[in-house]
Amino acid sequence: MILAGCDGDRTWRLQDYVARGGYAALRRIVAEKIPQDTIIGELKTSVLRGRGGAGFPTGLKWSFMPRSFPGDKYLACNSDEGEPGTFKDRDILRYNPHSVIEGMAIAAYAMGAARGYNYIHGEIFEVYQRFEEALAEARTAGLIGQNILGSDFSFELFAHHGYGAYICGEETALLESIEGKKGQPRFKPPFPASYGLYGKPTTINNTETFASVPFIMNMGGEAFLNLGKPNNGGMKLFSVSGHVNRPGNYEIPLGTPFSELLEMAGGMRGGRKLKAVIPGGSSAPVVPGSVMMDCTMDYDSISKAGSMLGSGAVIVMDETTCMVKALERLSYFYFEESCGQCTPCREGTGWLYRVVHRIENGLGRPDDLDLLNSVTANIMGRTICALGDAASMPVQSFVKHFGAEFEYHIENKKCLVPPEVQRAGS
Ligand code: SF4
Numbered sequence: 001m002i003l004a005g006c007d008g009d010r011t012w013r014l015q016d017y018v019a020r021g022g023y024a025a026l027r028r029i030v031a032e033k034i035p036q037d038t039i040i041g042e043l044k045t046s047v048l049r050g051r052g053g054a055g056f057p058t059g060l061k062w063s064f065m066p067r068s069f070p071g072d073k074y075l076a077c078n079s080d081e082g083e084p085g086t087f088k089d090r091d092i093l094r095y096n097p098h099s100v101i102e103g104m105a106i107a108a109y110a111m112g113a114a115r116g117y118n119y120i121h122g123e124i125f126e127v128y129q130r131f132e133e134a135l136a137e138a139r140t141a142g143l144i145g146q147n148i149l150g151s152d153f154s155f156e157l158f159a160h161h162g163y164g165a166y167i168c169g170e171e172t173a174l175l176e177s178i179e180g181k182k183g184q185p186r187f188k189p190p191f192p193a194s195y196g197l198y199g200k201p202t203t204i205n206n207t208e209t210f211a212s213v214p215f216i217m218n219m220g221g222e223a224f225l226n227l228g229k230p231n232n233g234g235m236k237l238f239s240v241s242g243h244v245n246r247p248g249n250y251e252i253p254l255g256t257p258f259s260e261l262l263e264m265a266g267g268m269r270g271g272r273k274l275k276a277v278i279p280g281g282s283s284a285p286v287v288p289g290s291v292m293m294d295c296t297m298d299y300d301s302i303s304k305a306g307s308m309l310g311s312g313a314v315i316v317m318d319e320t321t322c323m324v325k326a327l328e329r330l331s332y333f334y335f336e337e338s339c340g341q342c343t344p345c346r347e348g349t350g351w352l353y354r355v356v357h358r359i360e361n362g363l364g365r366p367d368d369l370d371l372l373n374s375v376t377a378n379i380m381g382r383t384i385c386a387l388g389d390a391a392s393m394p395v396q397s398f399v400k401h402f403g404a405e406f407e408y409h410i411e412n413k414k415c416l417v418p419p420e421v422q423r424a425g426s
């Protein structure tokens with residue numbers, strides 16, 4: 001759907017997007033003056049769930065925007081994409097940026113927003129430049145700006161690049177960053193729908209979410225829903241990385257068996273055995289390979305397996321993986337990226353990293369696993385934003401499912417997976 005036909009050099013160009021049916025939905029909405037409620041109703045029917053990680057129903061989120069607000073309302077697209085394992089949004093912006101522009105224009109029409117910003121991860125600058133070029137094309141063609149397509153609907157859209165801080169992908173930190181302040185999350189409530197960018201009502205959606213909107217408006221909410229399964233409408237992009245033969249982005253219907261996705265990604269590298277999968281980006285709990293093989297790729301099935309679909313970043317690990325070392329790297333990431341505003345996260349993420357680091361380096365203590373569980377329990381639910389939980393959930397799940405490997409490290413001062421086996425898989 002979003003990346004279909006996007007395998008040439010010029011697929012990002014306006015001309016190519018229009019040839020693929022692009023901007024037909026926006027043209028129809030503007031020409032027929034389709035009521036805002038009809039558009040939001042179509043989104044609700046589609047059960048498009050937010051593709052950034054939280055999985056919140058998009059139509060419902062749009063309905064939270066106040067209708068009769070005396071002043072500007074804003075839209076923000078979250079293209080910050082800093083979650084380890086996730087690399088789908090940058091490909092949407094690289095190969096099909098106009099789907100995001102059209103999706104944002106339709107969203108602006110449906111919610112009465114006057115201005116929008118696409119916040120793009122700062123470490124992929126060429127993607128930001130490409131989006132700017134696509135914006136210029138859309139502006140010249142009268143698809144954004146004043147009096148879009150000769151109508152009385154106006155919407156200004158701007159690109160904004162971040163500087164690589166993971167926390168700026170948190171929606172309120174993203175707003176702070178657009179405002180030119182330090183990117184730190186705000187207390188909620190108030191929620192952005194009532195007090196967002198510059199204190200005005202704001203709706204924030206992920207890149208893939210906005211990019212899905214034109215397709216829903218063209219095919220209808222019901223048809224989109226039926227592509228997936230009940231409560232899990234449509235297609236979804238999955239970024240598959242790790243020990244597979246063909247890592248990359250795969251756009252598949254929600255509800256597709258994990259085993260099929262693994263096959264699309266070329267199967268396990270070297271024919272090795274699947275050990276574990278992180279199915280939804282590094283914040284999602286790890287799932288043992290045997291459990292994962294019975295899952296389908298949708299929000300409900302992954303949740304039943306004790307994890308989250310998240311952003312759809314599927315990290316595949318084979319039997320050569322040392323789970324202690326894997327967790328050490330993840331824990332360092334969260335320690336490094338904590339914004340430091342709240343004590344449980346600022347101190348706790350460092351504490352988690354140091355304990356896992358010492359276990360990995362043969363200095364673990366007998367009560368370290370209890371300590372890890374205790375520290376995570378004291379972080380979760382006690383922080384301003386979800387980073388504290390995101391740092392804790394991997395630790396809890398690694399210890400729960402692979403505790404024997406951690407205990408072996410502590411008792412024997414070395415890894416259960418011999419170094420030569422680890423090297424073979426690296
Ligand atoms: Fe910052 Fe962590 Fe608190 Fe989030 S949980 S506001 S990242 S210190």
